[in-house]
Amino acid sequence: MKFYLPFFLFFLAFLNIQAQNIKVLNSVTKEPIIGVAIYNIDKSKSIITNFRGEADISEFSNTEDIYLKHLSHLLKTITKQSLGSTNTVFLEANTQGLEEIVISASKFIQNKKDIPQKIVSVNAQNIQFTNPQTSADVLETTGQVYIQKSQLGGGSPMIRGFSTNRLLITVDGIRMNNAIFRGGNLQNVISIDPFSIENTEVTLGAGSVIYGSDAVGGVMSFYTQKPKLSYTDSLLFKANIILRYASANNENTGHFNINLGYKKWAFLTSASYTDFDDLRMGAHGPSDYLRPEFVLTTNNTDQVIANTNPKEQKYTGYNQLNLMQKVRYQPYKNISFDLGLYYTTTSDIPRYDRLIRYRDNTLRSAEWYYGPQNWFMSNLNITKLSSSSNLYDKIIASVAYQNFEESRIDRNYQSLTRNIREERLNAYSLNIDFEKTFSPKTQFFYGVEYIYNQVNSKGLEENINTTTTTPTVSRYPDGASWQSAAVYSSIKYKPNTKFVFQSGLRYNHIVSKANFEANNTYLNLPFNRAKNNASALTGTAGVSWSPNDIIQWKLNASSAFRAPNIDDIGKVFDSEPGSVVVPNENLKPEYAYGADLGLKLDFNNKVVLDLNAYYTYLDNALVRRDFSLNGQTTIMYDGQLSNVQAIQNASKAWIYGFEAGLLVNLTKNLNLNTQYNIIGGTEEDNAIEVPIRHVSPNFGNAHLIYTNNNFKVDAFVNFNDEIAFADLAPSEVEKDYIYAADANGNPYSPSWYTLNLRTQYHIGQSTLLTASLENITDQRYKTYSSGIAAAGRNFILSLKYSL
Structure with missing residues (x-):
């Protein structure tokens, strides 16, 4: 008994230490959320989650309200007591806010609400859920791009009555259209790996001011995943x-x-x-x-x-x-x-x-x-x-x-x-x-x-x-x-x-x-x-x-x-x-x-x-x-x-x-x-x-x-x-x-x-x-x-x- 008691107390202490660390995840993707601000009501206590989505909340009491705030997620209030044994908090994505940020309109981040043109966005979460076989199918899931196929290895988009070389494709801001893009059906969009796409923006209508020739009926802008830095000495x-x-x-x-x-x-x-x-x-x-x-x-x-x-x-x-x-x-x-x-x-x-x-x-x-x-x-x-x-x-x-x-x-x-x-x-x-x-x-x-x-x-x-x-x-x-x-x-x-x-x-x-x-x-x-x-x-x-x-x-x-x-x-x-x-x-x-x-x-x-x-x-x-x-x-x-x-x-x-x-x-x-x-x-x-x-x-x-x-x-x-x-x-x-x-x-x-x-x-x-x-x-x-x-x-x- 004398042997087990110290071990038992050590185990309880270990659990208590572990309970001070929480992990903040996206409620849909279950991925860690970096940079979540965690604070009490008067902000006298505050901490930010690291690249693993983790933070030490030992300075907070068991019953006080703890606020979790992130730019792209909804505000959430918890207490340490309410965490139970999971030590995990799920935040819901603020999808309305995410959809408002676009790049393709000027090549710089703008609020979607400010753009006079109609722009349709598809993010990585949507792509993951719709599970498309090709990037042409990614465009089709928007409900506003029509896809023609001459063969299985194909997918030629149509936007507002235009197609092929009257539409522009960009990948990470680089024009894919080239000197032999034809008026017949084009299959080049399937070269883009749907698994690598972070976000897709489809501009409905002309985009020649920013993108030049071919952007007559629309612009399909594919943005692939970016490498993520740790910003710390840890990997x-x-x-x-x-x-x-x-x-x-x-x-x-x-x-x-x-x-x-x-x-x-x-x-x-x-x-x-x-x-x-x-x-x-x-x-x-x-x-x-x-x-x-x-x-x-x-x-x-x-x-x-x-x-x-x-x-x-x-x-x-x-x-x-x-x-x-x-x-x-x-x-x-x-x-x-x-x-x-x-x-x-x-x-x-x-x-x-x-x-x-x-x-x-x-x-x-x-x-x-x-x-x-x-x-x-x-x-x-x-x-x-x-x-x-x-x-x-x-x-x-x-x-x-x-x-x-x-x-x-x-x-x-x-x-x-x-x-x-x-x-x-x-x-x-x-x-x-x-x-x-x-x-x-x-x-x-x-x-x-x-x-x-x-x-x-x-x-x-x-x-x-x-x-x-x-x-x-x-x-x-x-x-x-x-x-x-x-x-x-x-x-x-x-x-x-x-x-x-x-x-x-x-x-x-x-x-x-x-x-x-x-x-x-x-x-x-x-x-x-x-x-x-x-x-x-x-x-x-x-x-x-x-x-x-x-x-x-x-x-x-x-x-x-x-x-x-x-x-x-x-x-x-x-x-x-x-x-x-x-x-x-x-x-x-x-x-x-x-x-x-x-x-x-x-x-x-x-x-x-x-x-x-x-x-x-x-x-x-x-x-x-x-x-x-x-x-x-x-x-x-x-x-x-x-x-x-x-x-x-x-x-x-x-x-x-x-x-x-x-x-x-x-x-x-x-x-x-x-x-x-x-x-x-x-x-x-x-x-x-x-x-x-x-x-x-x-x-x-x-x-x-x-x-x-x-x-x-x-x-x-x-x-x-x-x-x-x-x-x-x-x-x-x-x-x-x-x-x-x-x-x-x-x-x-x-x-x-x-x-x-x-x-x-x-x-x-x-x-x-x-x-x-x-x-x-x-x-x-x-x-x-x-x-x-x-x-x-x-x-x-x-x-x-x-x-």
């Missing part, structure tokens, strides 16, 4: 491991990231690998989408094989690897250096919409696929704060290098010739951005930008029996260059808390150069070289007005532009069966002039109604139209007599729409969230107004979400209206093989809906389980203009373990 170590499986395409995904934080240095390593099998479509829907047969090649001999499961979309599977390494160095409080290295590579990606084309009742292609899509970026970012400079309060300088590699390989059924087109592009950019506060009411933003792109392209024909290759016409003129120089400025005037005015101007000059001597061996163009000079002046002006706590008005007017790039002036490719696009050097920038009006009604955060209306006029639109080459309207291309077409300033367009969002917080734990988008528009085609290709159907969603400390469930529906044959753009009518047939046998895009259920459960503080059942009723459908049918009933399971 801050964090690691996450994620495993995921999806049944509809037999997806197997693995991801890990590791953060090592020191006082002045921090390192973040991230890696993801995903393997997708062929995608299975739903059981209930148009039979036109089924895959009844496919081409099987054995010993260079093609044979059409009956598909034993027509719902399985042969061939769609592929795999992808994403790597990211970041380094942060902060020698002083007012300066930091951030280096980011990003690398993405894929396997060959079958171009499914080309594999389902028929010619004379026989499948046209034996093979059609993209070669590995490789993207590398290095980005050095220097941020400096100054309290003494007359020129700036904050400066961000970024220098970046990107390398893009892509290829297209196709071979017709029973043909011995395989066509190969390979592209490599090097992109260099320099951005210097400044922020200056002149007074408590006035802020000024300005900057300069320089971009240089060089394109290397080659074309080959390969005999599949002998494997010998011969040169042929390349997709782009080899050695072509595209460069852009710009200056911009923007001013923000906020005379009081209710009213904000923002305005800006940008001047851009773009030069494109191309040499067609090599391709003239095959095309006989009337010129050997082309040089295109384009200048553009764009502006924006808008106001945000909140006359009271309930109402907020936003009004914004802007102009935007897209300058011709190498894809416009120099491309040679088969745009559709029986047509070939040839170069055209006589191009000018296209301009967009638009306005949008927003009204937000917030009834004490119980009911929030968000309404937006917009209108855009596109002038001198760069579009593909029939053309003549040396007086000829047809030429031979890849062994087929084809109509000649070219990109031309040959159109005008009018686009308009309305967006409505509703949030109803039914209880503290239950809310209803819904979004609906109405879009319309026409363009001029040979003096006739016709539907626009990238105007999506009206679409929306509705979510009923329940949340408590450890459990979250979301029952939701996605829905999509029909586009009738009469409302299809002419270019879509020509692609009848991707559409369903109406009662008259004409192509159209049917309406559809899906019912879905998603849950998330925290198992302790380190393990997170996410499970989803999507398309519960197993609908067979395609999103508008998509060549591949969407997933049928799909069970998704994800497990995350954190250290």
